[in-house]
Amino acid sequence: MSLYQNADELKTLVLGKTTDYKSEYAPELLQGVPRALNREDLDLDGELPFYGEDVWYGYELSWLEPGGKPKVAVAEFRFSCNSVNLVESKSFKLYLNSLNQSRFADSAAVEKTLTEDLTKVAQGDVTVTLFDVDDCPPLAISAIDAVKIDDIDLTIDGFEFDREILKTACADTSDIVEEKLVSHLLKSNCLITNQPDWGSVYISYKGPAINHKVLLSYIISFRMHNEFHEQCVERIYTDIMEFCQCQSLTVFARYTRRGGLDINPYRSSENNTAPRNRTLRQ
Template identity: 65%
Template sequence: MTNYENAKALEGLTLGKSTDYASEYNPNLLQGVPRSLNREQINLSGQSLPFYGEDVWYGYELSWLNSKGKPVVAVAEFRVPATSENIVESKSFKLYLNSFNQSRFATREDVIERLIKDLSEIAKAPVKVTLFDVDNCPALNIKHLEAICIDECDIAVDDYQFDDTLLDDIHITQAPIVEEVLVSHLLKSNCLITNQPDWASVYISYQGKQVNRQALLAYLISFRQHNEFHEQCVERIFCDLQKYGQFDKLSVYARYTRRGGLDINPFRSTENITAPNARTLRQ
């Protein structure tokens, strides 16, 4: 149970409530959630963040009408900076994108301009938007990151409540300094409001003392009954790993499975770089 689940900022969300789908463009459907709700709990505040990062969203069900009423479809990429005041609440995002379905726009550029304006206003930071043809989109290509999968570690698990102290043994005995990328496909958390499951593959790239992979896997599995938004889970993982591991370099990238035509992929790093372009079959 996190201490912000009943925060007033969450009371007006459409998430978890019965709603009608609008088919005419309506930017008022968008809702934001303050990032501060989770960051205060993990001792982050203001702009003095210990990481760079972005939330990379892909929208697979974007459609609108051209000036003659003919439907147009596209795959959309949205990049929201981790420094934005708000995250974009996912259900409101789906409802908003659905409102384009029966709306006419003269050009593709008009759609992009409208998306940038509306999303930047709700996030309170510049949001980047790119539209791709459905048969020519990097997000649709299966491109794996070169990583060592830790899911075959033979560990016993009898508690599925979040526990950061599982990282007490994050380093192996007399750990050498290494640089490697690890991945687990076993990350599961639950939506903060609806309790619906969220599934992800999480990539952890680091430079520093070698990680005890059993301890890391046990920690990631402890999210299994944890309720938190995607972005908040990734920031928690990043902060916990840095707290216990004291790495020279660290990046955490979670590729979540899509729901309602959207997938959310938070990326946090000690390096000022963009999120890699990669996905698995589940995305």
């Protein structure tokens, strides 16, 4: 799987390599990964079959006021799925740390700098919002408005990714339903380092009823799969849409944070933005 794993575009990334931390503003640290790499593998050419964005939260953002007093904030970053590149997470962390000993006039100047730098590397629409650490509504824990499918009894014989599992997901295509489902058993591995990525995946759809046991088996098959967060979500979306012929579909993964960042890819047949909430695991 992951035919693009040895692509030349990935060989220059700092991910998986020993690096030095810079504590003064260094936008050159940011690195982008072409979204086209995995989309070629998914046969996504031309106009995308979904809307969406990648929502990141940064918990380790700090800078200096003009007089030298430190400031801290929580940052929300929203990247359009139509951007040319996704931002590589380790380079993002190194970049954010480069602000630690850098002086800015105020938080608005920090937002402006972040927006400009991230837009340049992503080559697409980016929105940055800073929140006070004591008043960040998007990080309020929300009740789960979905049916959890994790308690289904399963026997798992292998942990290799297998999209063909979904072939039996919709036995009766005449039974049209609307459902909101969630599984907290999503786990994949970083494409470069093989480090585990843990997440909860929310799936909302209208269409032929999806067999929950089959869907859970499919989600668990990502357990040893190597791919970036955004790419996993696009794979889940395109596989479900292909095999289940949904009239509408939304896939939203909330990944646990690593290195002070969490990544939350959102893909949908509807032109909506990702909801602002979080789960206990984050």
